[in-house]
Amino acid sequence: MGLSRLDNLYRQMILEHAAHPHHHGTLENAEHQLELRNPTCGDVLTVQVAMKEDKVSDVAFSGSGCTISQASASMMTDEVIGKTPAQIEQMVMTFSKMVTGDSKDNIDDILGDAAILEGVAQFPARIKCAMLAWKAIYQVIENSNDESSIGLMRHDEL
């Protein structure tokens, strides 16, 4: 079988996102920011958010990482713009269930293009990579009363 099974994980769209990530960089008008580390591999990811009328108006991410974490971050940024904190919370939960193989209910509706990361469920070691950016946006939203915050990703959470 060999590498052919990799196609389930590294779908073309994922490779493209990783090679040319969307919203990569920094925001000038960032109101909230969070840096997360994945202690397993040393990846650091910073997510910045601007809000308008209780919705995410802009988002950016920076930092290096593997194909999965970069693509996941890129897709996340595409999907969260214009969403309310409650909607984002639901997205993160849905994404988490999808990549841990718990449930695929409504993934296309709720996650949009990011539903393509469904294949991660077959690669348990990579769940953390896929989750990193979603975990970050979740914590940003949770802490959005604070001006800025810094946190540590732990492999055991979510």
Next chain:
Amino acid sequence: MGLSRLDNLYRQMILEHAAHPHHHGTLENAEHQLELRNPTCGDVLTVQVAMKEDKVSDVAFSGSGCTISQASASMMTDEVIGKTPAQIEQMVMTFSKMVTGDSKDNIDDILGDAAILEGVAQFPARIKCAMLAWKAIYQVIENSNDESSIGLMRHDEL
């Protein structure tokens, strides 16, 4: 087989020594004294020694213990009186080798009646019991420059 094998350990002479130990009690003219504990079973044994012209002139032991430790102490006291420190050292070494199954060379010559404890070698769990008194006299002799000393038996020594 059952208890018949016990005869190898509990020879009649041993049972008699244990029931009616020799030199059991305390010395009035004790010059050296040592208390040893066997941490495995809680036995405490005190050995007292009086010396004359660099020989053991009198010896006594007190404390409770199992049949083997009491009998061994009783036999030890019989054998060491009149002996020099060097002789006693040799006796202890010979006794140790005998009960650990290392060597039976000259046990009758060197140990006298105490050679009957030879059977202990087949009961490894009881070696410490048999050794306690011999270990005590050895330490008394070694420390005989001090006025009095107290020490702890450790199962790992000798």
Next chain:
Amino acid sequence: MVKKMNKQLIEDFPILDQKVNDERLVYLDNAATTQKPRAVIEAVANYYYHDNANVHRGVHTLAERATAQFEGVRKKVAHFINAPSEQEIIYTKGTTEALNWVAASYGRTFVKPGDEIVISYMEHHSNLVPWQILAKKNGATLKYIDLLSDGQLDIESAKKQITDKTAIVSVAHASNVLGVINPVAELAKIAHKHGAIMVVDGAQSTPHMKIDVQALDIDFFAFSGHKLMAPTGIGILWGKSELLEQMPPLEFGGEMIDWVQLQETTFKKAPWKFEGGTQNIAGVVGLGAAIDYLESIGMEKIESYEKSLIASILPELLKITGLEIYGPLDPAKRTGIISFNLKGLHPHDVATALDMEGVAIRAGHHCAQPLMEYLNVAATARASFYLYNTIEDGQRLVEAIRATKEFFKNGIV
């Protein structure tokens, strides 16, 4: 039923099918360590034959399999003792390490000069010396709860010893000498009323009865795998997460670490922050198999079987003149541990004689020297039963004791 359950069971324990000194082995040293069913031994072997890898950090297939098993057992243990979350389940080497960690981490952090630590006279050294050392380090006082004349914990004494100065109460759930079961839920209430935490040494209870740390309403609970059919080298510390979160880790390196810089390090959260270095992964797998085995029978059933066993053996032992039994005689109040002495005979001699009859018991102070002093004995003999022991095993014990008396009759008086 009891008899049938047992006949099938014994076949699961190949070690019991052997002769010792030409007699069929009767293993009655279960309070020291228990035998392992084939299912546990094979779970460990199969782990090595198929899945062995280091856990957590691996990306490859074996590492994922090993990690899933390793973390899966945490869930199983949480369920086994009814802990609210598997994140409160810390892997340790055994009860001793678990209790030491509570003393060294929680204790050294929170016990203040003048505080009191309360234990009982029946504690195993592992639930005594760590508190002695802690008391010395932090300037606290170590106090002891008295026992009633039948060996039960004196609850009136507990009420006196536990005061507003008390920081920690730590007591064995079941004694490894007296076999008595202690009222830890009641003690926990008293402790909490005074603002103290309640630590429970579950080494001798967990193998024999259903544990529910929430129903007991305690704060820490420790037990050893090897005493409940699991491999050696694995044990559990359970603690309330509010407490675990406040405790500093004690062993540094490996998976417990979050982020290391040259002069600073941050740690993971509990339970991982306590698990420094590569853990006893195969031991964890074996612990999971042992819990499966015990639960397939049912802890309630195990408890009632052992009680019926003791109920049938105790009267036979009591018929032996010159035999003294320590601890309460009511089987409802005790586990399958029977400590005794034969008048005029040292327990070491008794144990050697019984070994010649193929009956394996222990003799000594059982790591409970203060209790020996309290009972005013140098040592005791101890027969301890488990699930795979039968009424015949009890009869063999009784016969061997009788034969021993006979043998020594003409020796010492």
Next chain:
Amino acid sequence: MVKKMNKQLIEDFPILDQKVNDERLVYLDNAATTQKPRAVIEAVANYYYHDNANVHRGVHTLAERATAQFEGVRKKVAHFINAPSEQEIIYTKGTTEALNWVAASYGRTFVKPGDEIVISYMEHHSNLVPWQILAKKNGATLKYIDLLSDGQLDIESAKKQITDKTAIVSVAHASNVLGVINPVAELAKIAHKHGAIMVVDGAQSTPHMKIDVQALDIDFFAFSGHKLMAPTGIGILWGKSELLEQMPPLEFGGEMIDWVQLQETTFKKAPWKFEGGTQNIAGVVGLGAAIDYLESIGMEKIESYEKSLIASILPELLKITGLEIYGPLDPAKRTGIISFNLKGLHPHDVATALDMEGVAIRAGHHCAQPLMEYLNVAATARASFYLYNTIEDGQRLVEAIRATKEFFKNGIV
């Protein structure tokens, strides 16, 4: 010869005879943990099937058998690393616990404010964080020895960092990332000249070469069983007896105790004073079997086989464009650990791809975050070889890396 030795050997490791993702497993994660030969797995099982009992205090036959095996392995380990006495061999959970004990017992007792502790930039967190914590507690300074550009330890930097203020020097005998072997005998000389003690983390050397702690003239040496074909949950701390005698124990209870009174306790002497609670007895038995297995082949032969293996694989890897290897390229200077990165690909992606090809490697910071920073990489991929790996395994690695490059060619640049 090398080839033949290996063909026979592989049959001793049933786990290697399996398919992973439909490909024959090539296990190259030996620096994380090693596979166990049948002889070790069966030694553990046989212990449980025939001899299992708690050690030391038992009077009965099984307890004697278990104790004889348990203490017998101590002798075996002493011989294996050429320790002067088996009483200097302390059983631990693994390297991490062993190093932590040196830091917490020797370190906290003897390191004074203003003292310096010297380690290197290539240390595993287990040989780094305990010293960081010790330095903080005791008011000492933690200093780092530089590396040369090829990853070797810079001995000139060592001479500068180690001064009369130095109390402890602690360095890995072999790096778990760079594969480089460090000149610990030379470091020990420098350390001793300045009155410091020399601690050696032998986790990655002991499995692969003959260890002689007396020839190295060091003071403490630590290694893990699971990295040399022994079970998980057992490791060794060796220390000079003069030092061990001065060190306080850290875990209290069980066989480490000499005598307990209500408020005072005395301890046994080393090694027992460090071994609180029931030990991983089956793990010790398995360690003995692993040492027997390794010695039946011969550590010199193992070392030379692995060197020849690396010598044949390294050039093949170097031919792959875009592949960077960390550490010296001379096989004489390294063990069977090869850390690498593929340009433009994250090591996690590489490891996942290789896993699809049945090749198990590790990716990450390998518990050496300061080294990653020093190398200026986020992480590396790491293939680590052992005795049972073959030249074909190396070829499979090379092919899988080539296929991975191909797969991602059109993805990220």
